[in-house]
Amino acid sequence: MTAIYLDNNATTKVDRAVVDAMIPYFLEQYGNPSSIHSFADGVAKGLKHARQHVQALIGCEHDSEIIFTSCGTEANTTAILSAIKAQPNKKEIITTTVEHPAILAVCEALEKDGYTIHRMPVDRAGRLNLDAYKKLLSDHVALVTVMWANNETGTIFPVAAMAELAHAAGVMFHTDAVQAVGKIPMMLQDTKIDMLSISGHKLHAPKGIGVLYLRRGTRYRPLLRGGHQERGRRAGTENTAAIIGLGKACELALEHIEYENTHVKAMRDRLERGITEQISHCFITGDMNNRLPNTTDIAFEYIEGEAILMLLNKAGIAASSGSACTSGSLEPSHVMRAMDIPYTAAHGTIRFSFSRYNTLHEVDEVLKVMPSVVATLRKLSPYWEGEGPVVHPEQAFKPTFA
């Protein structure tokens, strides 16, 4: 059996068509786009096309609003640092407790420099409270940065509405859309979003290429200064082949966006239903009614995620977990903690994330394996006995905690 890849929120396979589009830019058109000779004369045109494909996918008004970066993380860092440098008198940032570390760690560092960071909490379904958000908006706020979709649960935040509110209050709005772009349709020109981050490797382009969308007229300060590349907004010789690849990937993503929201979603739903029907004491985390079509995050109670992943891996199935132990930190995922998922469940969360390469047959294979994986580990668990959890699990097993 060939291995089954259900970890597409971590990264994706590069589409064959993307690889094919890139190869000439390694071997033939490898000139520097700034040069004036035959090795470079197709490059500038290639970059322009790529920019236009990104533009089309996110529906922004101008292709010059696309700035290529080295990754999603760079786009996020650039957005935050630009907003505070361009508005030196504003010392507050609004974000959420469930952002990716590429946002949270930057905010944490700024906090040490004296900035006030408002981290909005979420409820048990991972949703924000918009009334609380409105109260935070003020003249002191340099930036709101809120992810479009959560990488662990797939929960979608109402960023368009939040950007309207920010705009009305005169506050700049950024969204980390790394997980959302290519999975849900967008039309940025109809929104008040000022900045948006994309990462190529989440949509079948290579790793190490990203985009910062910067609405025309938004005050901006570059992170990297130097050459005139990207109109002086991101210096450094362009990663031409990767940019071409990203352009191709965006073109394909736009073509498949309906497939993503029908077929891919159907696979996800079938897996989810199959698991929750066959296995007791498991539940889906996040906002069930408002999620990415490709993501499901399921908490298996009384067992631990890394152990589940190791058994799945042995069965040829790749997924990921919010468990502490997979990351090497001691804490379970900050997203699970933010949603107040009890720790006996938070450590046992498994994320299955699909792409258009998956098949229904693969879903059925996973459904065949999953019940026995869970049963094997529950048999070892001190919280489990026979067919169910021990009575009052939290009382029956009360370890001395170090």
Added chain:
Amino acid sequence: MWDYSDKVKEHFFNPKNAGAVVNANATGEVGSISCGDALRLTLKVDENTEIILDAGFQTFGCGSAIASSSVLTEIIKGMTIDEALNVTNQDIANHLEGLPPEKMHCSVMGREALHAAIANYRGEEWQDDHEEGALICKCFAIDAVMIEEMVWANKLRTVEDVTNFTKAGGGCASCHEDIEAILEKVLAEKGEKFDYDAAPTKPAVTPEVKLPLTNLQRIKKIEQVLDSLRPSLMADGGDVELVEVIGNTAYVNMTGACNGCQMAAMTIAGIQQRLMEVLGEFIKVVPASEMSKLVSIGA
């Protein structure tokens, strides 16, 4: 994913002694709530011989937690409880052919469960003696709690101080930013300010020679250090003798009052610490009695 040894995988995929022992007369339950690992160890101890006849585990935890639990039950079966109390977390890790530094706490949990179970058998209350913090130094597996305690206890002020006292930060140096953050926090608690440019409080341990020592140089230096320690050992009625140096391992004989005494292990640890300080390199001090084992394995 983690680079687990084959031994870890073997014990994870085919755990030994899973489940509770029937008619157990010793139970230990420990865990680390933040890491989400928890372990119940049950033992059947022969009340006359105090030999552990059977051991079983139930673990809520990751691959290495399950493997550590499994190997622990294998190690202790057949031991007397006194022998079992000498099993260290390093022994558990060694039986697993090593654990990633982030996972060493799984072996610590195993040892704690064992101590808790034996205390339970003896009708005593087990006191947890260690607190675990976020792992800071991955090279030497040193956590935040340990660093904080050392900063408090020894009035440390610089990253270099911390490295000298705990080894943390002495390897790849990637954690220096985190160590500075700890210094900043602890010093603030003491009403002091962390100064990035401060000179180390304690003289830094600069190795006298930059080149690696030759074995002869190493032996000479070790002799010098032992000579310098000898007076205090002799004051306690003991002595130490260097038997052999192989690579970075020094084999010593503890004689007189030090031989077999409770303090021998501590003394050896102290000698090792001193040797590392003076030689500026990693040195392991091992009783010469261990050498025969080494030779017989080698043969």
